[in-house]
Amino acid sequence: MKKRILCALMILALTASASGCGQQAARSSDSVKTDTVTNGVTADTKGAEFGETAAEDYGGDDIAFDGFAAAEATTTRGASTATATAGATADTFGDSATARATSKKATDDKAESKTVESEVELPEAGQLTAGEWNDNENWGFFSNLVNSEKISFPSFGIYPNNRTAVTVKDKDGSAVVNARVVLLDGDGNTLWSAVTNKEGIAYLFNQTKTPAVSVEVESGGKKQSYKLNDSKSNEQGAKNTDTSDLEVTFDGKGELYKNTDIMFIVDSTGSMGDEMLFLQSEFTEITKAVGTENTRYSVNFYRDEGDEYVTKCSDFTTDIKSLQKTLNSEEAAGGGDYPEAVAEILKETVFDGGWKDDSVKLAFLIFDAPPHSGTDNTIVKTVEEAAKKGIRIIPIVASDSDRDTELFGRALSITTGGDYVFLTDDSGIGNSHTEPIIGSYEVRKLYDIIIDIIKDYKQ
Numbered sequence: 001m002k003k004r005i006l007c008a009l010m011i012l013a014l015t016a017s018a019s020g021c022g023q024q025a026a027r028s029s030d031s032v033k034t035d036t037v038t039n040g041v042t043a044d045t046k047g048a049e050f051g052e053t054a055a056e057d058y059g060g061d062d063i064a065f066d067g068f069a070a071a072e073a074t075t076t077r078g079a080s081t082a083t084a085t086a087g088a089t090a091d092t093f094g095d096s097a098t099a100r101a102t103s104k105k106a107t108d109d110k111a112e113s114k115t116v117e118s119e120v121e122l123p124e125a126g127q128l129t130a131g132e133w134n135d136n137e138n139w140g141f142f143s144n145l146v147n148s149e150k151i152s153f154p155s156f157g158i159y160p161n162n163r164t165a166v167t168v169k170d171k172d173g174s175a176v177v178n179a180r181v182v183l184l185d186g187d188g189n190t191l192w193s194a195v196t197n198k199e200g201i202a203y204l205f206n207q208t209k210t211p212a213v214s215v216e217v218e219s220g221g222k223k224q225s226y227k228l229n230d231s232k233s234n235e236q237g238a239k240n241t242d243t244s245d246l247e248v249t250f251d252g253k254g255e256l257y258k259n260t261d262i263m264f265i266v267d268s269t270g271s272m273g274d275e276m277l278f279l280q281s282e283f284t285e286i287t288k289a290v291g292t293e294n295t296r297y298s299v300n301f302y303r304d305e306g307d308e309y310v311t312k313c314s315d316f317t318t319d320i321k322s323l324q325k326t327l328n329s330e331e332a333a334g335g336g337d338y339p340e341a342v343a344e345i346l347k348e349t350v351f352d353g354g355w356k357d358d359s360v361k362l363a364f365l366i367f368d369a370p371p372h373s374g375t376d377n378t379i380v381k382t383v384e385e386a387a388k389k390g391i392r393i394i395p396i397v398a399s400d401s402d403r404d405t406e407l408f409g410r411a412l413s414i415t416t417g418g419d420y421v422f423l424t425d426d427s428g429i430g431n432s433h434t435e436p437i438i439g440s441y442e443v444r445k446l447y448d449i450i451i452d453i454i455k456d457y458k459q
Contacts, residue, residue, distance in 0.1 A: 128278050129426040130396070131441040132449050135414045136165070136203055141439050142414075151437055155407045156343075157207075157376030158383055160414035164204045164228065165245040166215050168196050170253055175200030177254035177459065178390070179219035185210045194417065195390030196254065198459060203417050205387075207380065215246060222252040256459045259359035260295040261316055265349055267342075267367040267398075268301040268312075269335030274429050275366050275398045276332045282447050284324050289451045290458075292318045298353065299323055302345035307334035310341050316354050342367060343375035346382045350391060360457055361391040364450065365412070368398035370405045383415050392418035394453060396446070399423060399433045406436050419453055421446070 135142040145151045146161045153159050164183060168176040181202035183192040191212050194202040206212045216225045226248045264283075268276060279299075287297060296316035303309060314326060346365070355361050363386070371379060386393055393416040395409030406422070413420040423433045426443050 127427050128274065128429060128446040129424045129443050130421055130446040130449050131424055131436075131438075131443055132453070133410075133420045133422075133436065133438045133441055135160070135410055135420065136163075136417065138439060139163070139165070145437060151407060153407070153411065154376075155404070155411040156371055157380040158408075158411040158415060159207055160205060160411045162206045163414070164206070164212065164215070166196075166202045166204060166217075167245075167247040168200045168202065168217055168219075168250050168254075169247070170250055175254065176217075176219055176250050176252070178257055179217055179250065179254050182216040182218075183212050184214045184216060184225075186213045192384065193388040195387075197417055198457070200254065201417075203387075203415070205415050207384075215248070217248060217250050219250065219254055220252050222250075224248075224250060255358075257358050257360050258294050258459075259356050260454075260458050261298070261355050261359045261361050262290070262295065262454060263298045263300065263316075263349060263353060263361075263363045265300045265302070265345055265363060265365045265367075266330075267303075267340055267369065268330055268332055269303050269307070269340055269369075270333050271335060271368055271400060272366070272398060273332040275368075275396075275423075276330065278446065279366065280324075280327050280330075283327055284320055286447065286450060286454075287320050290454050292320065295458075296356075296359075297323055299327055300345065300349055301330055302341045303334040304336070304340045306336070311345050311348050313345075313348055313353075316356075338369050339372040340367070340369045342369070342371035343378040343382070346386075346393075347378055350382050350386045350389070353391075355389060355391065360459055361389060362418075362454060362457055363391055363393045364396055365393060365409075366396045366398065367409075368401045368405065370402075370408050383412065386416045392416050392457060394418040394421060396421040396450075397423065397434075397436075401434050403434065403437075406434060410436075421449055421453075 143161070146153070153161055166181050168179050168181065170176050175196070175198065177196055177198055177200060179196045179200075179202070181194055181196060181204065182190050183204040183206060185191055185208075189210075191206050191208060191210065192204045194204055196202045204212075204215065212228060214225055214227050216223060218224075226246060228246060264279060266272070266276065266279060283299070296318055297320065298314055298316045300311070300313040301309075302311045314323070317323065342365075349363065353363075383393075393412045395412055395418075397405060397409050397420075409422075410420050412418070420436075420438075422436050423446065424443050425433050
C-alpha cells in the first residue's frame, strides 16, 4: 500500500562528502551549486542537490522525511545510510547516521525560513524484481556452458556438473516420491545420496575420481539396486562427463509428506538493507499465501567474524507473530570484507536446523557474497548432508554480487535439487545486479517467485 506523508522541507546550507571504496555521494557534483527556493533561502550544497523535494529515492542514495534533508549518503556494496540535519547549518559531519522517518516539523531558531509543503510518496513494499532458473531442468544448456568453458567448476569444492539423474517410478508408472536414492561405487561405497522430488527424480553427484557403477533405491522398507548404463569415471576438473541418466521401476510406492519446513537464511551485513526490508515487509504476507497448516517456518541470520554475531538462528515454529518480531528486530549492519560467514550458517542450519524427517524441506538463502576461502571442506560436507536429508537450497542472489557468487549459488541449487533465484535491476531499487549466464527468463516480483516455489515443492 502506498503511503503519502505531508512533510515540511527546509532548504539549508549543507556541506556533504563521501569517501571510501564503493562509496558515492548522493546526487554528487564536483562544483558547489546554489538553488533558490520559495522563501528566497539559498542552499549551497556539495555532493547533494535539492529541488522541490529533498529526496525521492528509496534504498538509494538519499532519504528525507518531514523537514529532514539528506546531506550525505554513503554507499558500501549497496548499504545506504544518510546524515541529515533539520533547521541548522552543518559544516561537517561525523560518521554517517541514518535519517529516519519522523512526523516532526523542522524549525530554525536562528534564521527565518518559510516551509514548502510537498507530498513525499513512500515506495510500496514488495517491489523487488527477480528471475528464476533451474539448471537441472535445463541440463543441456548448463552442460554446453561447462563444455564450452563459459563457466567452470568446482565452486568452493562443489562439482555440480558430474550428475546422474535417476527417475523412480512404480509399476503403474507413477512417480515414487521421497524415496532415498544412493549412488555407489564398485565396492558399495556411497558417493552421493538424495531424495526424489514430486516427479520421482533424484539428482546424484560424484565428487570423486572413483567411477559410479550402481544406484540403490529405498522406500517404505523396501530396497532395490540397479546398474548404471554407463559407469564412466567423473574425474574432478574434467569437462562435463555425462554418466548416463537412469529410469528405474521400483517395486513399491513413495510416501507423500504432509509437513513442510520453510527456512529463510539471511545475510544481515550492511549491504543487505533492501533485502532485509523486503523480508520484513513481506514475510507475514508470504505465510498467509502459503498457509501454516502442517507448515513451519524459521528465520536465521549471519554476518561475519568480528561483527556483533556470526550466526543467529531460531527454531521452526508456526508462531508467525513471533517470527515477524524477530525479523523486525534485525538491521543490516557489519560486514566489511567481501566474503561472509556463509559456510558457518549453512553448516549450522543444515545439520542442526531441527528439520522434520517427514517434511518437504526448503531453505531460502538470501545473500550477496560468497563464503570465505578455505571453507571448501565444510561447504561440500554440508551440501552432501542437505541432499541426503532432502533439503532443497534455493539461493536468492542480491545486488553487487559477482560471478563467483552466482556460480556458488547455482552449485548449491543444482546439487540439492533446488531453484536459483536472482534479483534484477528492473525495480530500480538498490545497486546493480549481475546478469547471470543463463537462458531466457521472466522478470517477476520476488514475492510471487518465492510463493510459487513453495507451492511447487509442497505435496
